[in-house]
Amino acid sequence: xxxxxxxxxxxxxxxxxxxxxxxxxxxxxxxxxxxxxxxxxxxxxxxxxxxxxxxxxxxxxxxxxxxxxxxxxxxxxxxxxxxxxxxxxxxxxxxxxxxxxxxxxxxxxxxxxxxxxxxxxxxxxxxxxxxxxxxxxxxxxxxxxxxxxxxxxxxxxxxxxxxxxxxxxxxxxxxxxxxxxxxxxxxxxxxxxxxxxxxxxxxxxxxxxxxxxxxxxxxxxxxxxxxxxxxxxxxxxxxxxxxxxxxxxxxxxxxxxxxxxx
Numbered sequence: 001x002x003x004x005x006x007x008x009x010x011x012x013x014x015x016x017x018x019x020x021x022x023x024x025x026x027x028x029x030x031x032x033x034x035x036x037x038x039x040x041x042x043x044x045x046x047x048x049x050x051x052x053x054x055x056x057x058x059x060x061x062x063x064x065x066x067x068x069x070x071x072x073x074x075x076x077x078x079x080x081x082x083x084x085x086x087x088x089x090x091x092x093x094x095x096x097x098x099x100x101x102x103x104x105x106x107x108x109x110x111x112x113x114x115x116x117x118x119x120x121x122x123x124x125x126x127x128x129x130x131x132x133x134x135x136x137x138x139x140x141x142x143x144x145x146x147x148x149x150x151x152x153x154x155x156x157x158x159x160x161x162x163x164x165x166x167x168x169x170x171x172x173x174x175x176x177x178x179x180x181x182x183x184x185x186x187x188x189x190x191x192x193x194x195x196x197x198x199x200x201x202x203x204x205x206x207x208x209x210x211x212x213x214x215x216x217x218x219x220x221x222x223x224x225x226x227x228x229x230x231x232x233x234x235x236x237x238x239x240x241x242x243x244x245x246x247x248x249x250x251x252x253x254x255x256x257x258x259x260x261x262x
Contacts, residue, residue, distance in 0.1 A: 004242030006031030010088035011079050011127075013066065013120075016043040018192040019142060020092040022233035027088065028055045030237055035083050036061040037075060066093055066115040072122035079127070086127045087134070088240045091120045091141040091164075095194055096156040098201045104156050116160045121167060128175065137180035138240040141168050145188045145255045153202065165251060172249030181248035183239050188255025189217055190227040223256030 010027050014020040016038030024034045028051045036059065038044050044061035051059035062078045064071055079086050096112040124139055131137025143161040145151070150158040165184055172182040189195055203213045218225060232254045238244055239252065253259055 001243065003030045003237060003240075005088070005237075005240060007033065008087040009033045009035070009079075009083040009085060010090060010240070011035045011037065011075070011083070011086045012090040012092065013037045013123075014092040014094055015061075015090075016040040016047065018194055019187060019190060019229060019232055020090070021047055022229035023090050023092065023142075023236045024059070025051060025054075026230070026233035026237040027090075027240065028059055030241075031055075032088065032240075033058040033083060035059075035079055035086075037064050039063065039065055066119045067111065068119075069114065071119045072126055075123055076126040085130050085134075087131065087136060088138040089124060089127055089140070090236065090240070091124065091139065093120065093142075095144070095154075095198075096160065098153050098198060098205075099155060100153060101155040104159070108156060112156055112160055117163055117167075120164065124171070128180070131180050132175065132178040135179040137175070137178070138244075139168075139171070139175075139180065139182040140236060140239050141182070141184050142236070143184050143186050143251075145186045145253060145259050147184070147186055147251065148253070148259050148261055153205065154198075169249050176248050179245070181239075181245065183248060184251045185232075185236055185239060186251055186253045186255065186259075187232055188227060188253065188258045189221060190229055190232050190254070192229060195226065221256040221258045223258075225256065227254060227256055 010032045012024040015024045015036035024036050028034050036044050041063045048059040048061050060082050093116045146158040147161050147165045168182050168184045199213050203210045235254050
């Protein structure tokens, strides 16, 4: 299928590793000019070199921290300077530390609300006017299956990502008439460094081995395995495509059937 996004311009947040990196690669393979954002200059540079060598496309990067209060303004300016504008915005963020609700201190709430919610919404608001003016845009926000079915020991993530679900749905109705879509993509257990970190934390909390924790989690997935980053990234690329122009305000699961709700 031709996704119809060759030479579109995409900004992908938190793209130094994991899901963000995978999405940037998938978009570049469709001929999209991609701008990667993250905190690790070495990883971002290596990712861009690999993308450019493989696709012959255009991949650049900006080192930035979503927790910086000036992130949105800086990132919007850099995207304009490097890409000339943004057609596709992939709102991806790192996850907060594991923990229960009684561990959600005001300081932690403020810190992660800034990086996971405020920066995302602020940047989107800065990039939206040009999308609306051009009559085309894609806003894809990566959240978590915890939005649908809260995940034990991830109280902070469950809370903050759920707020993005309400925002994305509200936004979709406001911008649909301008040819702009806004969707939420919910990963389940995709094999990334983040999953290793969470499994390690659960192993330490439960006193079980990492292998036992991993096996228990896989047994809850009807597909019988963890997801692959490329599977998730392919779903993301489609939601950013021309053929997906009538999909908006949706929450799409990529979780191997793990979520039990309808």
